[in-house]
Amino acid sequence: xxxxxxxxxxxxxxxxxxxxxxxxxxxxxGRPFRARIGANESVFGPSxxxxxxxxAAAPEAWMYSDASNHELIAALAExxxxxxxxIVVGAxxxxxLGVLVRVLVEPGDAVVTTNGAYPTFNYHVTGFGGVLHKVxxxxxxxDLPALFAKAAEVDAKIVYMSNPxxxxxxxxxxxxxxxALDLIPDGTLFLLDEAYIEFAPEGTAPRIDxxxxxVIRTRTFSKAHGLAAMRVGYACAAAPLIKAFDKVRxxxxxxxxxxxxxxxxxxxxVWLEEVRAEAAKxxxxxxKIAEANGLTPLPSATNFVAxxxxxxxxxxxxxxxxxxxxxxxxxxxxxxxxNRCIRVSCGSPQDLDVFAEVLPHAIEDAKAAQAG
Amino acid sequence: xxxxxxxxxxxxxxxxxxxxxxxxxxxxxGRPFRARIGANESVFGPSxxxxxxxxAAAPEAWMYSDASNHELIAALAExxxxxxxxIVVGAxxxxxLGVLVRVLVEPGDAVVTTNGAYPTFNYHVTGFGGVLHKVxxxxxxxDLPALFAKAAEVDAKIVYMSNPxxxxxxxxxxxxxxxALDLIPDGTLFLLDEAYIEFAPEGTAPRIDxxxxxVIRTRTFSKAHGLAAMRVGYACAAAPLIKAFDKVRxxxxxxxxxxxxxxxxxxxxVWLEEVRAEAAKxxxxxxKIAEANGLTPLPSATNFVAxxxxxxxxxxxxxxxxxxxxxxxxxxxxxxxxNRCIRVSCGSPQDLDVFAEVLPHAIEDAKAAQAG
Numbered sequence: 001x002x003x004x005x006x007x008x009x010x011x012x013x014x015x016x017x018x019x020x021x022x023x024x025x026x027x028x029x030g031r032p033f034r035a036r037i038g039a040n041e042s043v044f045g046p047s048x049x050x051x052x053x054x055x056a057a058a059p060e061a062w063m064y065s066d067a068s069n070h071e072l073i074a075a076l077a078e079x080x081x082x083x084x085x086x087i088v089v090g091a092x093x094x095x096x097l098g099v100l101v102r103v104l105v106e107p108g109d110a111v112v113t114t115n116g117a118y119p120t121f122n123y124h125v126t127g128f129g130g131v132l133h134k135v136x137x138x139x140x141x142x143d144l145p146a147l148f149a150k151a152a153e154v155d156a157k158i159v160y161m162s163n164p165x166x167x168x169x170x171x172x173x174x175x176x177x178x179x180a181l182d183l184i185p186d187g188t189l190f191l192l193d194e195a196y197i198e199f200a201p202e203g204t205a206p207r208i209d210x211x212x213x214x215v216i217r218t219r220t221f222s223k224a225h226g227l228a229a230m231r232v233g234y235a236c237a238a239a240p241l242i243k244a245f246d247k248v249r250x251x252x253x254x255x256x257x258x259x260x261x262x263x264x265x266x267x268x269x270v271w272l273e274e275v276r277a278e279a280a281k282x283x284x285x286x287x288k289i290a291e292a293n294g295l296t297p298l299p300s301a302t303n304f305v306a307x308x309x310x311x312x313x314x315x316x317x318x319x320x321x322x323x324x325x326x327x328x329x330x331x332x333x334x335x336x337x338x339n340r341c342i343r344v345s346c347g348s349p350q351d352l353d354v355f356a357e358v359l360p361h362a363i364e365d366a367k368a369a370q371a372g
Numbered sequence: 373x374x375x376x377x378x379x380x381x382x383x384x385x386x387x388x389x390x391x392x393x394x395x396x397x398x399x400x401x402g403r404p405f406r407a408r409i410g411a412n413e414s415v416f417g418p419s420x421x422x423x424x425x426x427x428a429a430a431p432e433a434w435m436y437s438d439a440s441n442h443e444l445i446a447a448l449a450e451x452x453x454x455x456x457x458x459i460v461v462g463a464x465x466x467x468x469l470g471v472l473v474r475v476l477v478e479p480g481d482a483v484v485t486t487n488g489a490y491p492t493f494n495y496h497v498t499g500f501g502g503v504l505h506k507v508x509x510x511x512x513x514x515d516l517p518a519l520f521a522k523a524a525e526v527d528a529k530i531v532y533m534s535n536p537x538x539x540x541x542x543x544x545x546x547x548x549x550x551x552a553l554d555l556i557p558d559g560t561l562f563l564l565d566e567a568y569i570e571f572a573p574e575g576t577a578p579r580i581d582x583x584x585x586x587v588i589r590t591r592t593f594s595k596a597h598g599l600a601a602m603r604v605g606y607a608c609a610a611a612p613l614i615k616a617f618d619k620v621r622x623x624x625x626x627x628x629x630x631x632x633x634x635x636x637x638x639x640x641x642v643w644l645e646e647v648r649a650e651a652a653k654x655x656x657x658x659x660k661i662a663e664a665n666g667l668t669p670l671p672s673a674t675n676f677v678a679x680x681x682x683x684x685x686x687x688x689x690x691x692x693x694x695x696x697x698x699x700x701x702x703x704x705x706x707x708x709x710x711n712r713c714i715r716v717s718c719g720s721p722q723d724l725d726v727f728a729e730v731l732p733h734a735i736e737d738a739k740a741a742q743a744g
Contacts, residue, residue, distance in 0.1 A: 256601035
C-alpha cells in the first residue's frame with residue numbers, strides 16, 4: 001500500500017507553524033498565562049454592539065453566510081471611499097494573503113519583503129513556491145525605497161510592507177508613501193498591510209486611488225476591532241485584481257456571525273475611539289515600566305511596544321523566555337538587530353500589573369543566564 | 373502603469389462561483405425567499421448547547437483561536453476511534469478540500485470524481501491545475517468500482533466519492549465500501565466525503581483503520597450539527613497525511629466560537645437524535661408532496677430528497693426556476709440524467725407548507741413553458 005503522493009512543492013515544505021499559539025504554550029507549561037499580551041490582540045474586547053451581533057447571530061448559525069459578503073462590502077467600500085468592486089472580504093489578513101499569493105506567485109517568482117517582517121506572509125510565499133528577497137530594516141523602520149529598489153532588481157511580483165510596522169511599531173507618513181509610489185516597478189504589486197492603521201496618528205494612511213493597479217491594501221477586524229477570533233479581514237485594490245480573488249477563494253468561507261459582528265463594529269465609532277484611548281494609555285504605561293527597568297521603549301503607532309533590551313538577541317530572548325516562564329505571554333522580533341527587542345502588546349491594567357511585577361525578575365534571570 | 377501579473381494558471385481560471393448563494397438570489401429578485409430549503413442546511417438549527425457556547429464565546433472574540441484545535445481534535449479523535457494525530461480541523465469540508473488538493477495535486481495531475489458530484493471539489497482541483505476525469509452515476513448512485521477503475525487508468529492522485537451522495541441522496545453500505553478498498557490503485561488517495569453520514573442508516577460508515585494510507589474521510593458540523601455558518605469541518609486519515617496539512621494550512625484560521633460550538637454540539641447526542649428524527653419526518657413529507665404532484669421521490673440517506681420530475685433536465689430546470697420565482701429556494705443536480713431531478717432539503721413544517729402550496733403551480737408553469 002503506497003500512501004498519497006504529495007506535490008513536488010509540498011514535499012519540500014516543512015510541517016511548520018509560523019507562530020506557536022499561547023494555548024499550545026500553556027499546555028506545554030501545564031498552566032495558564034497570567035497576562036496574554038503577546039499576539040497584539042485587543043484585550044479591550046470587541047465593541048458591545050459586535051458582542052450583541054454575535055449573540056443575535058448564534059441561533060442562525062445553521063445558515064451558510066452570504067457568499068458575496070454584500071452588506072459588509074458595501075459598508076467597507078464607503079469606509080474606504082471606494083466602490084464595492086474594490087473590496088474583497090476574507091478570513092483575516094492571513095487568509096487574504098494566502099489567496100493573493102496564490103493568484104500571483106508561481107514557483108520561482110520573486111517576492112520582496114523586509115527581513116523580520118510578518119512571517120505568515122513569508123509562509124504563504126514559500127508555500128506557493130515563491131522566492132523571498134529580504135531587505136533589512138533601516139533604523140527599525142521598513143525601508144521603503146530599498147524595498148522598491150529590490151523589487152526592481154529581482155522583478156518582484158509582490159513587494160510587502162506593513163505600515164505601521166509589525167513587529168517594531170514604526171511607521172511612514174501617508175505623504176511619504178504617496179511620494180514613493182512612483183518607485184514601484186512596472187508589474188510589481190505593492191502590498192500595503194495596514195493591520196494596525198486604526199492605532200496610527202492621523203495622516204499615516206496614504207491617499208491612494210482604489211483603482212491604482214500598483215497597490216493593494218489589507219486591513220482587519222482582528223486588531224483595533226477586537227474580533228481576532230472571528231477571522232474577518234478585507235483588501236482594497238483595483239477591481240480587476242479584486243475580481244481575481246473570486247477565481248480561487250472559498251466562497252462560503254466566512255462565518256455569518258463574523259460578518260455581522262464586523263458590520264456592527266465598523267458602525268461603532270465610539271468604541272473604536274475608546275479602544276484607541278485605552279491603547280494609548282496602555283502603551284504609555286508599558287513604556288514607563290520598560291524605562292523603570294532600564295530598558296528603552298520604541299515609539300509605536302500600533303497597539304504594542306517594541307522594547308529595546310539594550311544588548312543582543314540572546315539577551316532579549318532570555319528575557320522573553322523568563323517572562324513566558326513566569327506567566328507573561330509576549331513575543332519578539334525574529335531578525336537581527338531588531339531581535340534585541342521584546343514586543344509587548346497593550347494590556348488591561350491588571351495585565352500590566354503582572355508585567356510590571358514580573359519584568360524585573362525576568363531581567364535578573366536573563367542577566368544570570370548570560371553571566372552563567 | 374502595468375497591473376499585477378497573475379500566474380499562468382490563474383489567468384486560465386474564471387472568476388466563477390461554484391454556487392450562487394440564496395442571499396444573492398434574493399437581492400436579484402428584490403424579495404426574500406419564503407422557504408430556504410436549497411442548501412441542505414439544517415433548518416432545525418444548532419444544538420441549544422452550541423447556541424449557548426456561541427453566545428458565551430462572544431465577549432472573548434478578541435482572542436485568536438487555539439491554532440492547534442487541541443480540545444476539539446481530542447474529542448473528534450475519540451468520536452472517530454482514532455488518535456489526535458489522525459484528525460485535522462478546517463474551515464468546513466470546503467476549506468479542507470482546498471488544502472488537501474493543494475498538497476496533492478499539481479498542474480496536470482489526474483483526479484477522478486463522478487460527473488455531477490460536489491462542484492466545490494472540482495473547483496479546487498481545477499484551481500490547482502488538476503485534470504478531472506469523470507465517471508457517470510450508475511442508477512443514481514456513485515459508481516464505486518468504476519471510480520477506482522478510472523483512477524487506475526489515469527493514475528489519479530485522488531478519487532472522490534461522497535457517501536451518502538450529494539446531490540442524489542443515494543448510498544453504499546459500509547461493508548460494500550470496505551470490500552471495495554482493495555481496488556484502490558497504488559498511490560491514489562480515496563477521498564470519502566461523509567458530510568451527510570449522521571443522517572444515514574446504521575452501517576453506512578465503513579470501518580476503516582485511521583492509519584490506512586489509502587483513505588481520507590471528511591465530515592462536517594455544517595449539516596446535521598446545524599453550524600454551517602461557523603465553518604467547522606474535519607478530516608480523518610493516516611498521521612503523515614494529516615501532518616501534511618500543517619505545511620500550508622491557515623493555522624489561526626478557525627474561529628474560536630466555532631471551535632467551542634462544535635465541541636458543545638459533538639457532546640449533545642440528544643439534539644443530534646432530535647435532528648435525525650425531524651429530518652426523517654421532513655423527508656417523508658417531501659416525498660408525500662412529490663407523489664401527490666405525480667413526481668417520484670428517490671430514497672435518501674441524507675437531509676434532502678432528490679425528486680425525479682419524470683422528464684428531461686429542461687423540465688426539471690423549469691420547475692426549479694418556477695419554485696425559485698415563487699419564493700422557494702431549492703437546487704438541482706447539474707449532470708444528465710440526474711438533472712431530471714430537483715433537490716429539496718429538509719424544511720420546517722412551515723417551509724414544507726410553502727413547498728406544498730407552490731409545487732403544483734411550479735409544475736403548471738413548467739408544463740406551460742415546455743408546451744409554449
